Amino acid sequence: MRRIIPMTLSVCLFSVLGCSASLGSEGGEDETSADDEAGDDASEGGDEGGYSPCSSSNPCPDGQFCFNGLCAIGCLSAGDCAEGQYCATDTDMLCHDSEVPTCTSDSECASSQLCVNGYCSAAPEPEDAGCNLDDYLDDGCPSNAVCLESEDDPELGVCYEMPACGADGSCPVGSIGAVCNNGYLPEKDAICLVNLCESTSNCPSDWSCVYFDQATVGVCSSGAFGTPCSTGEDCESGVCSPLPGFGAGLCT
Template sequence: MKRMMMAFLLVLAVGCGNSSGGEGTDSNNGGGGGGGGGGNTLPQGLCNATNRCPDGQFCFNGICAPGCTSNKDCGDSMYCDTEDIGPPFYCKNKSVPTCTSDSQCAATQVCLKNFCSLKPPEVKPACDPDRSGSAEDGCDKYAICVDPNEQNNTKQDAYCASFPPCPQDGVCPTGQFGAVCNDGYLSGKGRFCMEGMCKDNSNCPSSWNCVKPYTNAVLGFCSSGAPGMPCTSNDQCASNSCASFPGMSGVCM
């Protein structure tokens, strides 16, 4: 967590970039159209003005292509995220489900910090938790490098953890540590719910604070006020003691 926070801070200090949600993250993505002239049914994979493509696909020059151009190409519970990195764009869940146990997620997922995330692969791809959140962390556009055992001061357990695409209204569930939608904040990353990040206290769990790393920062980190968590004032710490420097965040003592 601390390593990820420092890596995010470095990324945000460099600047913002275009980003967006999750590429083909759901199998029930919506589909848009095209159809068969004169009421004739076209062969599978072809489309025209009256024969629509399956959900999650759109009609491109008479051929059904993966992705979407508008919400009509998506199923009822999905929307076309045209603010994502693209084209092509993809259908996403209108709302983001949360979890408290692995049993609430798909068989290929685990419950990670109240969000369903793909299980770590047996052979983990090389990724750098010190560059977590940047386009150079070794993960795809919709995942970040996470080290579940960062206390051992190695990177051997780091893997690319996926997080859910942003919902239609752009407001992510707070989850266990807070979350905010990546609307262009992390360059080279898609529109997904950034765990632990925030724009204000509403993005954090109840009674937590959104702590900005420096004056006029757009994003901050959700802090519980426990020792070692970020702070800018004493009242943000359970100990009522914050070690910080003027204009920058510190840590709770």
């Protein structure tokens, strides 16, 4: 059975001017098209659906603050952060986790991160390689990163981002110890400094916190061969070979 398209609809489909699919109103009056009605409704709606400046009644998303009606990245107080975060008003003015998260494998971190010494860190880019492993004070890394040995080449330094310290200024011990940078490294943010310590409480159980001469912060040492030591008690072998002029030695 053939289908017959009503003439009025046929004209609508092929006319370059277009028309309403309606067959017309009684009395021969023209019907207002749906598009025209929608346009009128939009005009009557004014700014509905358009830009609305931020305010106390129209707050910004978590991690942003309102500035002259515009949302900006960062925070001015804890109220600008998500639950479980704090605003680092004395450093980078960003929201950070109140308790620093830890990890034991890459699978516990975001897809763009690696688990580095117990902390999730952004996977380094090629330009992050080549930092100075021999100088913690001037390692050549950004203020939120530290220079650590590359997994593929122990002699190559790579900049790894470290998490901000917790709201109480503490850092989890992690796998090799850590301490919050409370001004120890002036060029770095208040981040967790891996393998450094104020005392043994910042190091894994049974590790030592070894200070070298004139150092403001110590190094966590496991006591294995070649690790720092103050006395033989710090070493698994019981032997600490002094390094003249350094105020400490190495386990041998």
